[in-house]
Amino acid sequence: MLAYLIRRVAQSGLVLLIVGMVAFGMFRFVGDPIDNMLGQERTQEDIDRLRGQLGLDQPFAVQYFRFLENAVQGNFGVSYRQGRPVSDILLERAPATLELAAVSGFLAIAMGIALGVFTAIRRNGFTANFIMSASLIGVSLPTFLIGILLIYIFSVELGWLPSFGRGETVRIGNWTTGFLTETGLKALVLPSITLGLYQMTLIMRLVRSEMLEVLRQDYIRFARARGLRDRVVNFRHALKNTMMPVITVIGLQLGSIIAFAIITETVFQWPGVGLLFINAIQFVDIPVMAAYLMLISVMFVGINLIVDVLYFLIDPRLRADRAGAH
């Protein structure tokens, strides 16, 4: 157990070091930082002085180490485009993305499980079949087209919901929230559906197939024979036993929600980290790109690690296998 944990943590650390190397390489080799910071009228003296100040005359390894040291402290330098520290910009943008991701994640999990159970219990019903076919279309539609479709129906034709932005936000300390105003809540609806739809269909199909598997088991038949009510059998006995793979998938999908927020944020001009990243690519704003890369990889690697460890803790069979092998 301990050996497995240590190996897993070491692997994650190695991945982060490699990603850090890529991010550092972007700084070092994509465009000349000196060029980006000094204007047209510069002397060789200026260049040398700045080179010394930034430590660019040091050996590669020293520079890389210094970069990591700064990155760990949350210091990613200054955005070429906005002229402000990248960490400030990221902190300012983070609440928008996190709120959007939280609402879509909740939507995907709640709706996904509910629809999955429904389609499994009424597996030959008309509504259930309809939902299953509709979900196929949902999987094959690209995210940005779903967003445009929703905007067309609910903003252009019906005029019910806003098509861009966050609405009014309330500031609490360093956090800006859209949960407390009416326009803020309205603005959340379309983007969170767009972002969560794919994950919802994924969870729904998974819950459905797991439920169908479990409902065939003997203990379900016995529970029914004991005269337990349908609701108790379906939710207490069946659903509980399908949760294991569902939790794994939900954990792994959390990362994708943050990554796919890039697309949703662009469609809805949502002022989050994803939109910041896309703009950074368009204008080749290297410090922002590097910071986003580091941030998202810490998140992905962390989630993967947690899911692996959880799996190990929840499923006793895995532990038994490994104990037997040693």
Added chain:
Amino acid sequence: MTDTPNLEKTPVRDKSRFAVAMESDFVYAFKRSPVAIVSTVVVLILVLSAVFAPLIAPTNPFDPASLNLMNGFTAPMEPNAFTGDTFLLGTDDQGRDVFSTILYGMRISLFVGVAAVLFAMVLGITLGLISGYFGGWTETIIMRTADVQLTFPSILVAMLIFGIAKGVTPVEYRDQMAIWVLILAIGLSDWVQFARVVRSATLVEKSKDYVAAARLIGRKPGAIMLRHILPNVLSPVLVIATISLALAIIAEATLSFLGVGAPPTQPSLGTLIRIGQGFLFSGEWWILLFPAVTLLALALSVNLLGDWLRDALNPRLR
């Protein structure tokens, strides 16, 4: 002189190769599946109209001489108020025929998609064969790299590669190079699937007698990998390639839609949708709708074909 059996004396084939192919299980399964037939027809129509776009398209949307600004925003099948010209699918803000821009846009979408998948395939097959055949340190490095890359969604990897490549190219070449950078980015984000499948198939094939025989008669590793092992691991590669093509087309459209892909001077279907989105609120729905429907038809039919191919080539599912 020797006891080796005469290889020339195979049973005489009394049917042509074509006839044999027509009687195979594969063709039989194809004829029995309406989904496969319909999606093949749709793919064929779309690919052919993209290839022959210059012959089919009523105008060349990138030739300024053929454009008339007065034709801007003409609705589909309605004569323009000023010039009286009628367009099948209407025109955009600059008076470009939407039908023609879709045909030319699909050319770019398909070219980027096919080229990216080919690139990913060659890279993945090469690395997969090498790591499966040689094993050891080479395998560890290649497959761990693949694992690290798989941690991240491929669209994110493609965006990053696009951003870095854009930073490396000098400003004046950026628009010209955009298509090639796009192919590089999507291809590099997609090689892992191929490498994994080829590696595991190579591991199985490597231990078979025919490989040992080839090694015994002194063939070089490169020749063994390419001439002996590769033909035997190709059928799963074909399935992955088809599904990858659908994903690559959608990835290209997504990147172009986000403004980090094909430039407006060489619009793909994604760029056209990006342009069309700007006119959603002013009521010119056709500029957005027709490219979007074309993209959907293309991606969906390639996807369905890939699904069918996977089932048809997998004997366990029969």
